[in-house]
Amino acid sequence: MPLPIIALALTAFALGTAELVPNGLLPLISDDLGVSVSRAGWVTTSFALGAMIGGPLVAAATMRLPRKPLVIGLTLVFMAANVLTAATGPLLVVSASRALAGAMLGSFLGIAITIASSLVAHSRRATAIAVVFTGFTVSNVIGVPIGNIMGRAAGWEAAFWVVSALALVGAVAMWMLLPGSTAGSEGRPEDRGFGVLRSGALWAAFLAIALSYGGLFVVYTYIAPYLTTVTGVSADSLTWLLLLFGAGLIGGNALGGRYADRSVTRTVVVILGALTVSLLALGALGSVLPAVLVLLVLLGGAGFGMVPPLQSYVLHLVGSSSVLVSALAAASFNSGVALGSAVGGIVLDQSSAYPALAAVGAGMTLLGLSVFLLTHRRHTTRQTSTDHTTAGHPAAADPVTADPVAQHV
Numbered sequence: 001m002p003l004p005i006i007a008l009a010l011t012a013f014a015l016g017t018a019e020l021v022p023n024g025l026l027p028l029i030s031d032d033l034g035v036s037v038s039r040a041g042w043v044t045t046s047f048a049l050g051a052m053i054g055g056p057l058v059a060a061a062t063m064r065l066p067r068k069p070l071v072i073g074l075t076l077v078f079m080a081a082n083v084l085t086a087a088t089g090p091l092l093v094v095s096a097s098r099a100l101a102g103a104m105l106g107s108f109l110g111i112a113i114t115i116a117s118s119l120v121a122h123s124r125r126a127t128a129i130a131v132v133f134t135g136f137t138v139s140n141v142i143g144v145p146i147g148n149i150m151g152r153a154a155g156w157e158a159a160f161w162v163v164s165a166l167a168l169v170g171a172v173a174m175w176m177l178l179p180g181s182t183a184g185s186e187g188r189p190e191d192r193g194f195g196v197l198r199s200g201a202l203w204a205a206f207l208a209i210a211l212s213y214g215g216l217f218v219v220y221t222y223i224a225p226y227l228t229t230v231t232g233v234s235a236d237s238l239t240w241l242l243l244l245f246g247a248g249l250i251g252g253n254a255l256g257g258r259y260a261d262r263s264v265t266r267t268v269v270v271i272l273g274a275l276t277v278s279l280l281a282l283g284a285l286g287s288v289l290p291a292v293l294v295l296l297v298l299l300g301g302a303g304f305g306m307v308p309p310l311q312s313y314v315l316h317l318v319g320s321s322s323v324l325v326s327a328l329a330a331a332s333f334n335s336g337v338a339l340g341s342a343v344g345g346i347v348l349d350q351s352s353a354y355p356a357l358a359a360v361g362a363g364m365t366l367l368g369l370s371v372f373l374l375t376h377r378r379h380t381t382r383q384t385s386t387d388h389t390t391a392g393h394p395a396a397a398d399p400v401t402a403d404p405v406a407q408h409v
Helices: 003-033 042-061 067-086 091-118 122-154 157-177 200-220 223-231 235-260 264-285 289-305 307-318 323-351 354-389
Strands: none
Touching (some): 003 042, 003 223, 003 235, 042 091, 067 091, 067 157, 091 323, 200 223, 200 264, 200 289, 200 323, 200 354, 223 235, 223 289, 223 354, 235 264, 235 307, 307 323, 307 354, 323 354
16 A cells, blocks of 8 residues: 555544544543533534534635645644643633544545545555545554543543644654645546535435434443443443454444445445444443443444445445545534534433433434435435436436446445
8 A cells, every 4th residue: 555545544543533532531531621521521522513514614615725735734733723632721622622623634534535546546446545544443442542541641631642743743744755746626526516415315314424423422422431330340441441342443344344345225224223232232231241341342343334334325426536525424424423422411411321321322323224214215216217217318327326336325
């Protein structure tokens, strides 16, 4: 794999670490800032909101800029935002800096995908994109536990100093390794227009992503107090338990991509069904440590296993690799993080019952699956009607069905 793509993956590792490292440190953040655990959850929610809203806005505003200086600039702003978080302050300042960092992540992802695709032959584009996403995935297995160890040893702020340092390394690596010819979108007409956003099916798919992913984060945002309160594990054991979740997400991400090549629809249904069942099981067996150990792996696998097939489905719907659509897909996942963490905070404020989080999360994921199935059925019906109407006129065929991979959807 070309070294420039490795540089992108390294930067993605830093950004992915920053997104989820607060979850294991939430009790420490709550105590240090003098707020409740539910209010401290805004440290996660604000990051997701920044990625959800700011990411697509930045991507749309910068589509014509040269991509190499753009991704480096985004990474440096991300680093500065994490320095501000590490410097601490009231919850409002910490949340604002986290929102800025989230906006940089949301826009970086869409641009990094297009750069990676342009650096390899067409037959290796999927592999190149997978390597970039691997940076995000591995961050949850290595970066998040290391951040938690640092945070518990030297204060939660230390985790964000580590993230800032990783971002600087990523920026330097991209400056040294990315070719200067990574241009903007002037040669990619699909990236210039907003016409693809007129698709109702596309926005329904974004909603399905947000609800499905949000179901996981109703629980995962508060996983540290969940495990200490319900399961009864010690705070020192949290890092190692989160490694189980990380191991599950690596396996789930790989399997989700592999089976999505065969059938996107079946893969989404199986994974979201497994996530729903796993969340319900956690609510019922949360006090049984052996069961929780298994369920953490399943939650990580199902939660992150949905990412490749749902991203593939969105791209099949629009029939292009638009930076804007990629950024909006990333925003949809992050809106799920924001929605899930906010809903989880409301549940805790109203009941203080951690097992209730699992039931609410399962319901949200099941709703996301329902939206996906309705969207797919409506799109398939319309596509069949279009195919019949345009029979004998190949030039009028829908670009989505013209894609051989999309035929598996």
